[in-house]
Each structure stands twice: as structure tokens, then as C-alpha cells.
Amino acid sequence: MFAMRISASIGDRGLRVAVLVMASMLPLTCTxxxxxxxxxxxxxxxxxxxxxxxxxxxxxxxxxxxxxxxxxxxxxxxxxxxxxxxxxxxxxxxxxxxxxxxxxxxxxxxxxxxxxxxxxxxxxxxxxxxxxxxxxxxxxxxxxxxxxxxxxxxxxxxxxxxxxxxxxxxxxxxxxxxxxxxxxxxxTYRFPRDLFQEFARLAFLAFIISITLAVYFRQPIHLYYALCVLFIFAYFFIWEGYGHQYLYPDYPDGNDHIQYMLGWLALGLLNDFWRRLLVLPVHSPFWNRALGILSGVLFVLGAYALWPTASFALMDIVGRILLLAVFIGAISSGVIVVRAGFRPAYYSLSGILIFIATVLILTMSGIGVLPGNNYTCVIGYFGYSLEFGFFLVSIVTRARLLEKLAGDAKVAVEIETGETTNKYSRLRSLDISALALRLRHLMEAERLYCDDDLTLQRLADLMNISRHQLSELIREVFHTTFNGYRNDLRIKAAARLLIEEPERTILSIAMSVGYNAKSSFNSAFRSATGQTPGEYRRSRLNLIRKDP
Structure with a gap:
């Protein structure tokens, strides 16, 4: 089922492209x-x-x-x-x-x-x-x-x-x-050794696009990715020796320290961006916490790199362990989110797979596991350039999904950015987009609306917020009350079952979607559709039979 859903989606093309790109990189290590x-x-x-x-x-x-x-x-x-x-x-x-x-x-x-x-x-x-x-x-x-x-x-x-x-x-x-x-x-123009200039142009383009998207969608994730692009570019700028040439020509001992610092900070930012992009607090709380800890350790390691007596040997050992942990976390969490059907994950997983492949080749050729050559030393430019494209598509898809989720894009932006009046004060310190996705996951994917014992307090406890915050979240994002939101999901599910399973009794359908009495189900269904469940079933089935 999962494989069929993936292959039928647009995101599958991105995953296939990622696999083909990674396969095409392997011959470069055998030159x-x-x-x-x-x-x-x-x-x-x-x-x-x-x-x-x-x-x-x-x-x-x-x-x-x-x-x-x-x-x-x-x-x-x-x-x-x-x-x-x-x-x-x-x-x-x-x-x-x-x-x-x-x-x-x-x-x-x-x-x-x-x-x-x-x-x-x-x-x-x-x-x-x-x-x-x-x-x-x-x-x-x-x-x-x-x-x-x-x-x-x-x-x-x-x-x-x-x-x-x-x-x-x-x-x-x-x-x-x-x-x-x-x-x-x-x-002499020495291809591929002189690819940094082309990479710099692509990084600048990705940075400008990210800033433009931030202005258009007014969502912080785009600014965060622009910051990631900036640090990735800065790392390669120092890697290539331009920092020593233009920024600190009289500081001969600084290049190694600054290069290590930028490398760890760039990886930490990218790791933290990954958590935000895939809304891991909703889709995978475990990996959200694990990757959050890894980001913190990487930031500490980046600060340590600036210490005048910092041990590069120690950073090499610890860094490789952290790099492997980040890769495992990114792939594992990405697969989980893809399986949950979160469309931006298709593109972001493709981008991170290409990024991981290039970093692995670069690292393994750097430590002698793979033979190094003029292609392995610049393979990061190929990988990051493709990653820029996949991640930009992913953040655009994410932005549109959040707009659709909120229903009213203006309210969603006001809540997420904190540009609200006092009536939203309970939500100012919360990630509204993540909470809304978490709520939909619990109610729709896990079908909590079918539980006739579900209360506002119990649902709030599952989301780790107060009942007042949950009530306000439902009102501002879904424009209804808790009971209205729950009943709407129940009625939609019942209406689908009435048509898909015409032999099934109305009482059985009512109980399967969370009602414990036929009378309350009939009343709620008539209020929502203007028809009783029996009338709705007969009218819809007659239309289907008449449709050639």
C-alpha cells in the first residue's frame, strides 16, 4: 500500500532522481x-x-x-x-x-x-x-x-x-x-577545480529565492533556510582559501579554526532546519528531540573550534560520530514523515539523500576510505546545488500546505509570526502550524474523533497544551468549536461510509464514527446535511445509478 502510494505521487519522481544522481556519483570515485x-x-x-x-x-x-x-x-x-x-x-x-x-x-x-x-x-x-x-x-x-x-x-x-x-x-x-x-x-581554467564560482552563483540565487519566499509567504522557515544557505556558502568560501586571501590575510592561524567552526554551525543549522521543515514535533517527537540535541552539540562544537588551543584531532573524531548520527536521524525521520503522507517530505528527503551521498563521498575520500581525485574534492558543489533545488521546492510545498491547513492564510500567518492582537495571547509562544498538524494527525490519521469518550481536556493533554489553548487553536485555525470540529469529522466519515457500504446498517455506521445512539447521530447528520442518513444514502445512490 505504501509503495503504491509513493509511486503514484509526484514526490516519487524526486526520489527517483535522487537515487539516479547518487548512482551517477559513484563512478567519480573510481577515476x-x-x-x-x-x-x-x-x-x-x-x-x-x-x-x-x-x-x-x-x-x-x-x-x-x-x-x-x-x-x-x-x-x-x-x-x-x-x-x-x-x-x-x-x-x-x-x-x-x-x-x-x-x-x-x-x-x-x-x-x-x-x-x-x-x-x-x-x-x-x-x-x-x-x-x-x-x-x-x-x-x-x-x-x-x-x-x-x-x-x-x-x-x-x-x-x-x-x-x-x-x-x-x-x-x-x-x-x-x-x-x-x-x-x-x-x-588555466582547471575544471572541475574551479567550480566554486558556479556554486557561489547558485547559492546566491537560492538565498535570494528564499528571502523572496519569506516576504511572500511570511513564514520563518524560508528565512531559516536562507541562513543555512549563507553558512554553507561561507564554509566553502573558507574551504577554497578566499577567507585567507580577502578577510584575514594577516591571521595565518585562523583558517583552520574558522573553517571547522563554519562547518559545524552549517551542519547544525541544516539539522535544525530539517526538524522545522518536516514538522517533526508532530510527525516524530522522538527524532525531533534527538535531532534537537544533536544540533545543540554541533553548535557547541562550532564554538569550541574557535578556541585557540582547540584539538583538531578531537573534533575530527567527535565530528564523524555526530555526522553519522545526523545522517541516521535525517533518513529515519524523513522516511517516517514520507510514510505519513506529508508531501514536502518527498522533496526534502530527496534533497537530503543527495546531500548525504556527497558528504559521505567527500568525507570517505578525505580519510582515505575511497580514492580521492579532482572530482571527489568538489563533489559537494554538485550535491549542494541539487539540494538547493529540492529544498526550495519542499519549503514552497510546505508553505502552501500550511495555508490550506489554516483555511484563512492571513490568520495562520498572524498566529505563526506572533503578529496578533490580545485575543490570541494564549498562542503567541506556540508553534501554531506544528500544533495544527499535530491536531489533524491525532483526529484524522489516528481517528480520535471516533472515540465517544474524547473530551477537550483529554485531547489537550495529548497535545501537551492547556484546554484553553486548544479551544482557541481550533477556533482560530478551523473556525469552529471543539464539538463542532469533532462532529464535522464524524459526519464526513459517516457520509462516506453510507455510500461506500450500502449494505451496512445506519446504527453500525453511527457507532463506528463515535456516536453511541442512533437518535443523536440522526440529529447531528440532519443538522449538517439537511437530510437524515437514510435520505442521504438513497439520494446519493440514486444519483450514482443514473450517472451513465
């Missing part, structure tokens, strides 16, 4: 980039070369000098791809690559594809003699970098013939290394 040759032959000045695809690596004590490595015969390790991952720590990571420069050009650049590597030292060795030595990295004030670019770039002079390039890197945060040998980074 072969490892060269089996021991020496990289450089024949063209227009090409760019992935260093780790032709290199070996070694982790050493931070005090180890190049001269020691030249005389040491210990084995080096071969990275699996063009991106290598190393845990947080004080150790130094050395990269060694033999090159045969036959291009006729001596001027090259070594580019660190990740902006947050603290220190990068490049050496060129020829016949066991150091012929070149240069330094860059995120820990270097930006104005001291050799090239004014967001990424650490080291110009090198590569002599003709065979030489060996050594690259030493250190970083206080978790390290993902990827180096490119290129003639001039400023002369």
Missing part, C-alpha cells in the same frame, strides 16, 4: 589517476601534472631534515591516487617525485590544491645536491606568499633533464594532500 612509471616525463608546457599520481610519500618526525632522507634507505609508500589523506598530528608528510624536464621551460609552479595546509616546503635535488628551496602554506601571512592567489603556490625553477622534487608539508588539522605541477595557474 584512475595513478601512473605506473617511476619518472614523470614533462614534454609540454600546456599540460598540468598531478604530483601524487607519479610520487611516493613518507611520514616522519617533524624534525627530520631532507639530508637525512637522502641518505636513508627506508621504504616509501605509494599513494593510491592523486589525493592522499593523513590524520591530524605534528608529523611531517614528505612527497618525492622524479621528473624528466624535456619541455624547454624552467619556470614551473607547484600548487597545493587544498588551501588549509599550514606549511609547504619544496626542494629540488639534482645529483644529491639541493638546487632549489622555497616555502609557502596557509600558516604564512598572505602578503608574504610568492603569488597572490587563494591557494598556496610555489614558483620553482626546474632544470632540464632528470631531477627529484621533494615536498614537505605539515598541518595542525586533518590533511588531504594534492599537488599539481603547472606552468602558470593563472593561465
Amino acid at each position: 584512475p589517476e595513478r601512473d605506473s612509471s617511476d619518472t614523470l616525463g614533462i614534454e609540454s608546457t600546456t599540460a598540468k601534472y598531478a604530483v601524487l599520481s607519479h610520487a611516493v610519500v613518507r611520514i616522519t618526525d617533524p624534525e627530520t631534515q631532507l639530508e637525512q632522507l637522502l641518505s636513508d634507505t627506508s621504504p616509501w609508500e605509494t599513494p593510491l591516487s592523486s589525493h592522499a589523506s593523513f590524520e591530524s598530528g605534528i608529523e611531517a608528510v614528505w612527497v618525492r617525485m622524479r621528473v624528466d624536464n624535456q619541455s624547454g621551460n624552467r619556470q614551473w609552479q607547484v600548487v597545493s590544491e587544498y588551501a588549509w595546509i599550514d606549511s609547504i616546503q619544496v626542494y629540488i635535488v639534482n645529483n644529491n645536491q639541493i638546487v632549489f628551496n622555497a616555502h609557502s602554506g596557509d600558516a604564512l601571512p598572505f602578503y608574504k606568499r610568492p603569488i597572490a592567489h587563494r591557494l598556496p603556490v610555489i614558483p620553482i625553477e626546474l632544470p632540464p633533464g632528470i631531477s627529484t622534487i621533494f615536498i614537505r608539508s605539515t598541518s595542525s588539522a586533518e590533511r588531504v594532500l594534492a599537488f599539481t605541477l603547472i606552468k602558470d595557474i593563472r593561465d
Whole structure:
């Protein structure tokens, strides 16, 4: 039944698109980039070369000098791809690559594809003699970098013939290394490495649309999503090195702290937005509480990231656990809400599945579980861009659903935003949209109207509000009293059963919808429809028989 309902809905298309998108991302993690040759032959000045695809690596004590490595015969390790991952720590990571420069050009650049590597030292060795030595990295004030670019770039002079390039890197945060040998980074558009600009345009568009929707619908959820988009953009802005270039060029130690802080805050905001979007207090109180706690922990972790002596190793471990918990909570609660038939959940679940897939690929390639390459490091841009679209559709669908639920959109907006007169004072501190959905779920989905012992106080207790607040909620949202709302649901259910089950007795139908006497049922039914139940059944069945 559930599968049939899902496949028949528009939201099923979104879920199918999400599955197809996630499946299409998997080949990106399998891009072969490892060269089996021991020496990289450089024949063209227009090409760019992935260093780790032709290199070996070694982790050493931070005090180890190049001269020691030249005389040491210990084995080096071969990275699996063009991106290598190393845990947080004080150790130094050395990269060694033999090159045969036959291009006729001596001027090259070594580019660190990740902006947050603290220190990068490049050496060129020829016949066991150091012929070149240069330094860059995120820990270097930006104005001291050799090239004014967001990424650490080291110009090198590569002599003709065979030489060996050594690259030493250190970083206080978790390290993902990827180096490119290129003639001039400023002369080359490097797809897909330069996708941030396109992502920034889409993020700006999503932000403007969210603000516009907030003005149009006057519901806080749209402003909340605009805030999520802003923090996601800010995180990638710092990730790409633009913060160090434009915002704090003289604060070399701040990039890691700010990046971690924005990452945890963005995830916490997105997690909290998810609770609000799916109205989890109504559909899944357990996951609403659980995800609320996770958001609080993520906000605390974001604040901790700004502490000058914050442990990046600790944040990496705790962060991965929290990330997994958020994913489990989002998927579980999303499935629950989809099964409840809440239409916005179809689109939001599709968006969150794509988001989770991209973050998992990005994270697993960052810790070495999956081979990293130039696609896995920017896969977040694809995922977030698609997520923007799905979530925008979801919040629009949610807004229209809440308007329909309230009946009078103006009253719904006034109550939810607190722009009410004194007669709504009991409801000012409450989430009216969530309470209205909770009320409909209890009365319609769980059919509490069929309980002849149901009272205003008992229903208020189930909703964790006072009987006066519930009475006012029913009056302002559904424009009736408690008894009127309950009787309306009973009469509608009885009218449907009178037609769908013509052989069933009227007394049986009356008792099934909550009436304990035929006389009270007849009176209520006549008051609502102008006919007795028997007259209503005969007239409707006659119309059906006459209809060709």
C-alpha cells in the first residue's frame, strides 16, 4: 500500500532522481589517476601534472631534515591516487617525485590544491645536491606568499633533464594532500577545480529565492533556510582559501579554526532546519528531540573550534560520530514523515539523500576510505546545488500546505509570526502550524474523533497544551468549536461510509464514527446535511445509478 502510494505521487519522481544522481556519483570515485612509471616525463608546457599520481610519500618526525632522507634507505609508500589523506598530528608528510624536464621551460609552479595546509616546503635535488628551496602554506601571512592567489603556490625553477622534487608539508588539522605541477595557474581554467564560482552563483540565487519566499509567504522557515544557505556558502568560501586571501590575510592561524567552526554551525543549522521543515514535533517527537540535541552539540562544537588551543584531532573524531548520527536521524525521520503522507517530505528527503551521498563521498575520500581525485574534492558543489533545488521546492510545498491547513492564510500567518492582537495571547509562544498538524494527525490519521469518550481536556493533554489553548487553536485555525470540529469529522466519515457500504446498517455506521445512539447521530447528520442518513444514502445512490 505504501509503495503504491509513493509511486503514484509526484514526490516519487524526486526520489527517483535522487537515487539516479547518487548512482551517477559513484563512478567519480573510481577515476584512475595513478601512473605506473617511476619518472614523470614533462614534454609540454600546456599540460598540468598531478604530483601524487607519479610520487611516493613518507611520514616522519617533524624534525627530520631532507639530508637525512637522502641518505636513508627506508621504504616509501605509494599513494593510491592523486589525493592522499593523513590524520591530524605534528608529523611531517614528505612527497618525492622524479621528473624528466624535456619541455624547454624552467619556470614551473607547484600548487597545493587544498588551501588549509599550514606549511609547504619544496626542494629540488639534482645529483644529491639541493638546487632549489622555497616555502609557502596557509600558516604564512598572505602578503608574504610568492603569488597572490587563494591557494598556496610555489614558483620553482626546474632544470632540464632528470631531477627529484621533494615536498614537505605539515598541518595542525586533518590533511588531504594534492599537488599539481603547472606552468602558470593563472593561465588555466582547471575544471572541475574551479567550480566554486558556479556554486557561489547558485547559492546566491537560492538565498535570494528564499528571502523572496519569506516576504511572500511570511513564514520563518524560508528565512531559516536562507541562513543555512549563507553558512554553507561561507564554509566553502573558507574551504577554497578566499577567507585567507580577502578577510584575514594577516591571521595565518585562523583558517583552520574558522573553517571547522563554519562547518559545524552549517551542519547544525541544516539539522535544525530539517526538524522545522518536516514538522517533526508532530510527525516524530522522538527524532525531533534527538535531532534537537544533536544540533545543540554541533553548535557547541562550532564554538569550541574557535578556541585557540582547540584539538583538531578531537573534533575530527567527535565530528564523524555526530555526522553519522545526523545522517541516521535525517533518513529515519524523513522516511517516517514520507510514510505519513506529508508531501514536502518527498522533496526534502530527496534533497537530503543527495546531500548525504556527497558528504559521505567527500568525507570517505578525505580519510582515505575511497580514492580521492579532482572530482571527489568538489563533489559537494554538485550535491549542494541539487539540494538547493529540492529544498526550495519542499519549503514552497510546505508553505502552501500550511495555508490550506489554516483555511484563512492571513490568520495562520498572524498566529505563526506572533503578529496578533490580545485575543490570541494564549498562542503567541506556540508553534501554531506544528500544533495544527499535530491536531489533524491525532483526529484524522489516528481517528480520535471516533472515540465517544474524547473530551477537550483529554485531547489537550495529548497535545501537551492547556484546554484553553486548544479551544482557541481550533477556533482560530478551523473556525469552529471543539464539538463542532469533532462532529464535522464524524459526519464526513459517516457520509462516506453510507455510500461506500450500502449494505451496512445506519446504527453500525453511527457507532463506528463515535456516536453511541442512533437518535443523536440522526440529529447531528440532519443538522449538517439537511437530510437524515437514510435520505442521504438513497439520494446519493440514486444519483450514482443514473450517472451513465
